[in-house]
Amino acid sequence: MACPALFMKPIKIKRRENRRAHACWAERLIGTMTGLSIQNLSMRFDLPNGGHVQALKDVSLDLKQGELLSVLGPSGCGKTTLLNIVAGFLAPTEGQMILNGHNVTGPDAERGMVFQQGALFEWMSVRDNVSFGPDMKGMPKSESAEIVDHLLDVVGLQDFKEKMVYELSGGMQQRVALARCLANDPDVILMDEPLGALDALTREKMQSLVLKLWKETGKTIILITHSVEEALLLGERLIVMAPRPGRIHKEYRLPFADMGVGADLREVKKHPDYAPTREEILNMIWNMEEEIMGRTEESA
Template identity: 85%
Template sequence: MSGLSIEGVSMRFDLPGGGHVQALKDVSLDLADGELLSVLGPSGCGKTTLLNIVAGFLAPTDGRIVLHGNRVSGPSAERGMVFQQGALFEWMSVRDNVEFGPRMKGMPAKERRSGADHLLDITGLGAFKEKAIYELSGGMQQRVALARCLANDPDVILMDEPLGALDALTREKMQGLVLKLWKETGKTIILITHSVEEALLLGERLLVMAPRPGRIHREYRLPFAEAGVNEDLRQVKKMPDFATRREEILSMIWEMEEEIMGRTETA
C-alpha cells in the first residue's frame, strides 16, 4: 500500500454566469512514504488546485485522495502546508510560532519547547528564538514556516511555491535546507514550483503538468535531489544530464505556453 494515493482526481469549477472550467482531469499518482515530488507546469495547469485537494482544502469533483488507507475528507495535521508567504503570527516570537501547533494539541510546555528548540537549531535559527517575526528576513521567515510545519509531525509536507519570493542566493540556500530536512526527517514532500531548475533539484520524482484541463503530461525519476544532499547544489547543476533535462523540460513547457497563447488568440 502506497503512503499517498491520488486516484482519478478531477476538478471542475462552476462559473457565476453559467458554464464551468475543468481545472484537473483524471489525475492519478501513488507516492511511497518518504518520496520527494516536485510538480511543474505552465500557469493554469492546476498545480496549486491539486495541492489544495491533497491538503483537504478543496473536495474534488471526481476521484479521491487516500493517505495510509484513509480517505482525505478535509484538512488535518497529518498533512502540513508551507505557503509562498509563511503565514506566520507576526505578534509572536519565532519560538512561539513553532510551538503553536503542539500547544494547540495540548503537548506539555517542556516537551514542546524542547522540540521547537531542536527544530530551530536544525533550520539554523537557534540564535533567533526570541526574535519577533517582523525582525527576520524573508528567507529566515520561510525557515520558521518549515520548522512550524515540522513541529506538528505531519506525514506529508505540502509546499506551494515556498521559495518563489526569495532572492537568488537565499533561494539556493533554502533549496539545500529542504533537501537536508527531507533526508533527515524522512517526510513525504510535494513541492509546487514554476522554476524548472528548482523542480529538477528538489524532485527525486518530477511531474510536468499539461495545460487546462490539468493532467500529468510527463513523469521523471531523477538523481539530482539525492546528489544535492551531499554535494554543492551548484556542482549538481553542472552535471551534463541536469542541463539536458532542463532544456528538454523548458522546451516542453514553452510549447505548452505557445499552445495556450494560440487558444487565447483564436478564442
C-alpha cells in the same frame, strides 16, 4: 518498542542511531497502506454564467512514504489546485485520495503546508510560532520546548527565537514556516512555491536545507514550483502538468535530489543529464504556453 520522538535527537546522528530511527518509522507504519494515492482526481469550478472551468481531469498518482515530488507546468495547469485538494482545502469533483490507508476528506495533522509567504502569526515570537501546533495538541510544555529548540537549531534560528517574525528577513521567515510545519510531525509536507519570493543566494541555501530535512526526517514532500532548475534539484520524482484541463503530461525519475544532499547544488548542475533534461522540460513548457496563447488569440 516505542519509537523515540522524531525531533528529540540532533539532525546529525550516528549510523547505528540512524538505523534505529528508520526501524522505528517502519514499526510505526506496519499494518497500514503507507504513502499517498491520488485516484482519478478531477476538479471543476462552476461559473456564475452557467459555464465551468475544468481545472483538473483524471489525475492519478501514487507516492511512497519518503518520496520527494516536484510539480511543474505553465500557469493555469492546476498545480496549486492539486495541492489544495491534497491539503484538504478543496473537495474534488470526482476521484479520491488515500493517505496511509484512509480517505482524505479535509485538513488534518497528517499533512503540513508551507506557503509562498510565511503565513506566520506576526504578533507572536519565532518560538511561539513554531510551538503553536504542539501547544494546540496539548503537548507538555517541556516536550514542546525541546522540539522547538531543536528545530530552530536545525534551521539556524536558535539565536532569533525571541524575535518577532516581522523583524526577520523573508528567507528567515520561511525557515520559521518550515520549522513550524515540522513541529507538527506531519506525514506529508506540501510546499506551494515556498522559495519563489527569495533572492538567488537565499533560495539556494533553502533548497539545500529542504534536501537535508527530507533525507533526515523521511517525510513525503510535494513541491509546487515555477522554476525548472528548482524542480530538477529538489525532485526525486518530477511531473510536468499540461493545462486545460490540468493533467499529468510527463513524469521523470531523477538522481539530482539524492546527489544534492550535503553537496554544493552548483556542482550537481554539472551532471551530464542535468542540462539536457532542463532544456527538454523548458521546451515542453514553452510549447504549452505557446499553445495557450494561440487558443486565446483564436477566441478573441
